[in-house]
Amino acid sequence: MLRTIGLMSGTSLDGVDAAWVETDGEAIGRIGPTVTLPYDPALRRDLRRLLDLAPDLLPDDPFLADCVRRLTDRHADAVARIRELAWESFREGADLIGFHGQTILHRPPPIRPGRNAATAAEALRAPGRTWQVGDATLLARLSNLPVAYDFRSADVAAGGQGAPLVPVVHAALAAALPKPLAVLNLGGVGNVTWIGTGEAGEAPLIAFDTGPANGPLDDWARKSTGSDYDRDGLLALAGEADGAVLGRLMAHPYLEALPPKSLDRLDFSRALQEAGADRLSPQDGAATLATFCALCVAAAARHFPAPPLQWLVCGGGRRNPAIMRALAAALEAPVRPVEVVGWNGDALEAQAFGVLAARVQRGLPITFPGTTGVAAPMTGGRLVGG
Template sequence: MLYLGLISGTSADGIDAALARFDSEAAGKPELVFGRTYAWDTALRERLVALGQQSATLTLDEIAELDVRIGHAFAEAALRALADSGTPAAEVAAIGSHGQTLRHRPQGRPQDGLPQESRPQEGMVPYTLQLGDPNTIAERTGVRVVADFRRRDVAAGGHGAPLLPALHAALLSAPGEDRAVLNLGGIANFTLLPKQAAGDRGQVRGFDTGPANGLMDAWCLRHTGHGFDRDGAFAAAGRVDDALLARLLDEPWFALPPPKSTGRDQFHLGWVESRLGGHEAPQDVQATLLALSARSIADALRAAQPGTARVIACGGGVHNGALMQALARALPGCIVESSAAHGIDPDFVEAMGFAWLAHATVHGLPGNLPSVSGARGPRILGGVYAA
């Protein structure tokens, strides 16, 4: 009952691979057996980051070629994970591959002159697109692949995101307190676990809150040459620009009610630059972007579950000490801690989640939560690609 989960998030900072063991066919609590992050080829990563900008365009030939290139990168990560963990491919029931998100527009493509909504407006076509050809992964690894998890939920009227609240509920619910699981990837998202959710998945809610690491990573790369701000040192060298922060927080998306989701095509450097006055020091912008992440996350939690006693954080942002401290300051009276405090490696929760989703699909179990995504009902997610 071994499943391998693969994901590259909105920051495209690496391909996370997590090997998880399941003790039964029921979608219960998986055990993380092995986790590792494998670096992208530098040129391919730069291409992916550039494509996250709203203005980026591709020809059909470029999309088709990129799909296969990403598939090869994911296959290579899978093969390396199996080799590094000493696991024969024959012992893996399936690979759950999220792929690399190229566009995520569950509300449909924005149209000039129309206000943003959390649901598609008339004439809009909702869609989400992840690349990483699963046929290539199956062919190279010899393992069955489950992929394309998000589009079925979108087809059912949902946002296709977040997809992991059911796993968060299985792993981290507690009858004694209201909790929230916070994923700090390129984008931040919450899973809200009220006390009663420990026995009722219908009580679980979740939604994206906006930027986490994505904007900070992109700004840091542009001005320092480093792909991320180690422990928030670049931000700590600057001061928060309150006027800029107010302009950033004035973004209409923040006021949308859940269900809602977003991505790098909404929150990108062009979005930041459109709000700059032109005189800001780079380190001050970085400090302000960190404050934007902490403030938008805290505001969203207070609005959605004001009685939250504990925030359990996972994802790469857990390692940014300045961000974690800013979150703690923004949420007085609330414990803010890493999922490591609960015995769960924060770096591989998402990858383990796609192993969990593959396990659910293989056994004919729904993977989405309508209370989170807004879909019309539970759905079995993804397609299965035979080895």
């Protein structure tokens, strides 16, 4: 087994999560320490600006280069800290880093009504683009470890959605849990993994983005209160969801499109404006966005082959009582944080990129027809350093 350090910087732009995990890319052995290093306010602001600039940004732009260097330095700090903690815990180091980088643009092949995995070849006529920034070569040099990176590009080039990537790790972690099971990750965007029972004729793994999650709510809290997010859901819990705005938002064609499908963090920005969300009070706007997140998840459940026995929730959204309350009201099965089955909901994605790094090194598939829409399971990612 390899000793890996997985790194994840999500769409919330709040910092880098790092985790130590022992794995061969299929089985998961010891799970070691985890850490989150927040970004300083200037870096967070500049990364947020990159999201706006990305569609027209040139790779040699000086502002981009400066952001990439600072972002990579912070990831190197996280690697150094995890190595210290792993040595304290196990007297062991690490063999490999899984470096996701920071997504600043995600424009996968267009989804179409009725599109499914069997028609993935159709997407080849409409190539997409996904862009994660971060200097893997610099990170390998700073850490003196090989780095697996660029996990999404090959899938998008082959007509896949390029996301989500974590489902194969969800399935490994859930091997002994009752199924069907849904694992819901609520970051800036929501994504879900449906894991089947493995019975003959049943799709074993289906995954896709559900819709906006923390991203719009974080932006709303920042605009309304100056806070980076709706701490403890207090803003949303103080308001009431606006039915008219929700009705307009739920008419968005993305919610009816068949999976596989994925989103950019800003894909619903125009829809939120056109729905009239900007005219709501701070409290009612937050309540509406929290409810919208949950209704998107409920709409996603219509695409499952069978209802899940339970929903396990990871990501920052599970810490927002307003979102969790809305999920409980919108879904028929129990909704619980992943900690009830012994998983770490804050570190799960970082752990997953440690596992995916091992899969890259071993040449194992990282994307699948049921998760991204590629025609067949395919490898991806690149390695640098050694």
